Amino acid sequence: MEKEKDKWIKDVLGSTKGIRRAKPDAALFGKIERHLAAPEARLVALPQWRMAIAAAVLVLLLNVFALQQYAKNGGPNETELVMDELSGQRLISDFKLYE
Amino acid sequence: MNQPQQIISAIALGDKTAFHELYALFSDKVYNTALSYVQNKPDAEEITQDVFVSVFRNAARFKGEAAVSTWIYRITVNTSLNHLKKKKRFSFLKFGESQLSSPDFEHPGVLLENKENAKALFKVIDTLPNSQKTAFILSFVEELPRQEVADIMDVSLKAIESLLQRAKKNLRGKLEKMYPDRRKK
Numbered sequence: 616m617e618k619e620k621d622k623w624i625k626d627v628l629g630s631t632k633g634i635r636r637a638k639p640d641a642a643l644f645g646k647i648e649r650h651l652a653a654p655e656a657r658l659v660a661l662p663q664w665r666m667a668i669a670a671a672v673l674v675l676l677l678n679v680f681a682l683q684q685y686a687k688n689g690g691p692n693e694t695e696l697v698m699d700e701l702s703g704q705r706l707i708s709d710f711k712l713y714e
Numbered sequence: 715m716n717q718p719q720q721i722i723s724a725i726a727l728g729d730k731t732a733f734h735e736l737y738a739l740f741s742d743k744v745y746n747t748a749l750s751y752v753q754n755k756p757d758a759e760e761i762t763q764d765v766f767v768s769v770f771r772n773a774a775r776f777k778g779e780a781a782v783s784t785w786i787y788r789i790t791v792n793t794s795l796n797h798l799k800k801k802k803r804f805s806f807l808k809f810g811e812s813q814l815s816s817p818d819f820e821h822p823g824v825l826l827e828n829k830e831n832a833k834a835l836f837k838v839i840d841t842l843p844n845s846q847k848t849a850f851i852l853s854f855v856e857e858l859p860r861q862e863v864a865d866i867m868d869v870s871l872k873a874i875e876s877l878l879q880r881a882k883k884n885l886r887g888k889l890e891k892m893y894p895d896r897r898k899k
Contacts, residue, residue, distance in 0.1 A: 623831075624889045628882065630831035631855045635823035639745040639762050644737050647766045648730075 718782035728773040733770055740783070741766070743856070744790045746823070751794035751850040752801075753819035753836055761797055765790050780865060787858075787866045791848055839886040846881035849874055 718739065724732035748761035776785060776891060810829055824832040839847060852863040862876045
């Protein structure tokens with residue numbers, strides 16, 4: 616059995632001996648010529664794509680983070696709104712816009 | 715017929731006849747090498763096309779430091795390995811189907827009495843690491859002299875011998891595991 620197995624393995628390893636070359640399709644050269652005649656497509660290098668994707672992901676994460684913070688704090692609180700109103704009135708009266 | 719070096723110089727000047735001459739000289743070698751890697755005809759033809767397009771576009775850069783055949787084989791090996799890498803990268807899109815190569819590849823040039831054994835051999839060649847695969851294909855399928863294989867792979871002759879030894883050991887181990895399956899058939 617071992618002998619038989621060894622013989623088979625030896626035969627398999629030597630099975631490409633005397634192999635003849637296969638021929639590609641006869642139309643292949645014409646295809647290559649047409650390919651060469653066509654304008655060359657400009658490829659964007661993979662690192663450029665990676666940078667663009669990384670930047671987009673970063674912007675998205677920052678937006679998600681900002682929204683989360685906004686939701687957590689429940690938007691502007693009462694004091695902030697009153698302060699905003701007061702400062703607005705002060706600004707108007709300081710510059711006497713409607714007098 | 716011109717020498718390959720002269721043909722490359724003519725191609726660098728845009729000579730289409732020289733390009734056809736080079737294709738006639740090397741297309742079978744390129745196609746068969748690619749076929750051993752990808753183990754299917756459409757992909758091997760795609761690689762052959764890519765190799766000749768690359769040769770045409772880079773002919774002016776060929777310095778003549780290596781033989782033309784070494785240069786073309788080197789482009790073929792790199793293109794084939796890149797093709798396999800790309801296919802593997804996108805294989806997840808095939809929903810788990812392994813489409814890297816045909817399950818039972820039959821090389822069209824193998825002698826009739828060796829067909830079954832060669833099928834088993836190509837199946838296990840496919841599992842070898844790239845450097846061992848390249849050394850094995852160039853030495854035993856393409857039947858190139860060891861020195862040329864070393865030049866193509868840009869390593870020493872000793873390194874090639876060692877790669878081939880490891881490749882054979884790996885292949886033997888895998889074939890041993892395949893043997894019981896074979897007996898069941």
